[in-house]
Amino acid sequence: MNDTPTRIQVAGTAGTAPYEVLVGHQLLGELPALIGRGSHPSSTTAPSGGAARRSGVQRVAVLHPEALSATGEAVRADLAEQGYEAIAIQLPNAEEAKSAEVAAYCWSVLGQTHFTRSDVIVGIGGGATTDLAGFVAATWLRGVRWIAVPTTVLAMVDAAVGGKTGINTAEGKNLVGAFHPPAGVLCDLACLATLPVNDYVSGLAEIIKAGFIADPVILDLIEADPQAARTPEGPHTAELIERSIRVKAEVVSQDLKESGLREILNYGHTLAHAIEKNERYSWRHGAAVSVGMVFAAELGRLAGRLDDATADRHRAVLSSVGLPLTYKGDQWPRLLDTMKVDKKSRGDRLRFIVLDGLAKPTVLEGPDPALLVAAYGEVAK
Numbered sequence: 001m002n003d004t005p006t007r008i009q010v011a012g013t014a015g016t017a018p019y020e021v022l023v024g025h026q027l028l029g030e031l032p033a034l035i036g037r038g039s040h041p042s043s044t045t046a047p048s049g050g051a052a053r054r055s056g057v058q059r060v061a062v063l064h065p066e067a068l069s070a071t072g073e074a075v076r077a078d079l080a081e082q083g084y085e086a087i088a089i090q091l092p093n094a095e096e097a098k099s100a101e102v103a104a105y106c107w108s109v110l111g112q113t114h115f116t117r118s119d120v121i122v123g124i125g126g127g128a129t130t131d132l133a134g135f136v137a138a139t140w141l142r143g144v145r146w147i148a149v150p151t152t153v154l155a156m157v158d159a160a161v162g163g164k165t166g167i168n169t170a171e172g173k174n175l176v177g178a179f180h181p182p183a184g185v186l187c188d189l190a191c192l193a194t195l196p197v198n199d200y201v202s203g204l205a206e207i208i209k210a211g212f213i214a215d216p217v218i219l220d221l222i223e224a225d226p227q228a229a230r231t232p233e234g235p236h237t238a239e240l241i242e243r244s245i246r247v248k249a250e251v252v253s254q255d256l257k258e259s260g261l262r263e264i265l266n267y268g269h270t271l272a273h274a275i276e277k278n279e280r281y282s283w284r285h286g287a288a289v290s291v292g293m294v295f296a297a298e299l300g301r302l303a304g305r306l307d308d309a310t311a312d313r314h315r316a317v318l319s320s321v322g323l324p325l326t327y328k329g330d331q332w333p334r335l336l337d338t339m340k341v342d343k344k345s346r347g348d349r350l351r352f353i354v355l356d357g358l359a360k361p362t363v364l365e366g367p368d369p370a371l372l373v374a375a376y377g378e379v380a381k
């Protein structure tokens, strides 16, 4: 095993600092250096551990889900040993963490521990954890530094990179949030060993998304051995993860605040978010994105933009790794209603990302309602 991590750069835009995404093994050792490299005047160039001592007490809040309580506590203890005043904040697992109530609980803990602008939040977990941790970091004192330590495939390739943070409301998914990039992202591939296979496969949906919108080599690698792609021991695990991160890094480096290009990362998500809400978040995000991409491919095909072979390839590659392709036929009116609040909508105008061809994403503006019904007919069961 190569011990040197891969480093992927994310450019700073819109006044934000650049940062690196590290992919490798045993990366938690990088955490003190990243924490210490803060904006605090006396800690800007501090090496590992030194920051805490030189700038007085530096506080670190380690936010982790219940499933990773041992990891969260180990990281907290390690940081405490290095001189940081480290606390752990346990969050509910999965989507339950992305609520105003959980954010308010975190704010209250931060207030009670006198967390200041020189202090740092670390989010260790899946995408739900990093979305919530980033959101708490974005909102506490109007913004403190944070570091993402993604522990699921999905969080490594997508959620932890790019600075979209947020929570859900009763009306829908991710409706409240902020663009607040992390100071660094540590993707320790060893974390994937404990991930349930369902969660592993859910992450493949975002990897496949990256394949369809920008990097078809991803699709070739998965199609060569879909069963191997379902496990962290597969021969292409690191390459699939790194390629997907590069796609995301390239896009968010150009358009942090989604004023244009970044919308392509939303491929399949308009329907996916509606399905997630309709299922009260009992479906994993990646599973919903899988159905959403089949829908988007059909929409592209019916709009006369996407060729049959590429549209059919969606079903083939998604099903080959065990992702779902269909959703309940009778739910269309509810899904349509939820989609109206999608962030890509403009007034009453729905907007979808579709493909003009492989790796040629584009926007479909205000499609005819009959076209939407027809596309949904292709995923309805």
Ligand SMILES: NC(=O)c1ccc[n+]([C@@H]2O[C@H](COP(=O)([O-])OP(=O)(O)OC[C@H]3O[C@@H](n4cnc5c(N)ncnc54)[C@H](O)[C@@H]3O)[C@@H](O)[C@H]2O)c1
Residues within 6 Å of the ligand: 065, 066, 067, 068, 093, 094, 095, 098, 125, 126, 127, 128, 129, 131, 151, 152, 153, 154, 155, 158, 159, 160, 161, 162, 163, 164, 165, 174, 191, 192, 193, 194, 195, 196, 199, 202, 203, 206, 284, 285, 286
């Ligand atoms: N901000 C973004 O750009 C972005 C991008 C994609 C997805 N997302 C969000 O990410 C979320 C989905 O993330 P996810 O798929 O990682 O799911 P998740 O965060 O819900 O994690 C899935 C489950 O795995 C557990 N878990 C995490 N790491 C583990 C490990 N190493 N071993 C065992 N269990 C572990 C979690 O506690 C949880 O129960 C959604 O809320 C989605 O909206 C955000």
Ligand SMILES: O=C(O)C(=O)C[C@@H](O)[C@H](O)[C@H](O)COP(=O)(O)O
Residues within 6 Å of the ligand: 158, 162, 164, 173, 174, 206, 258, 262, 263, 265, 266, 269, 343
């Ligand atoms: O980073 C982005 O931009 C994305 O759209 C990536 C998506 O995979 C991700 O699920 C994101 O959270 C969706 O964002 P939203 O703005 O549609 O809530």
Ligand SMILES: [Zn+2]
Residues within 6 Å of the ligand: 158, 206, 269, 285, 289
């Ligand atoms: Zn997503």
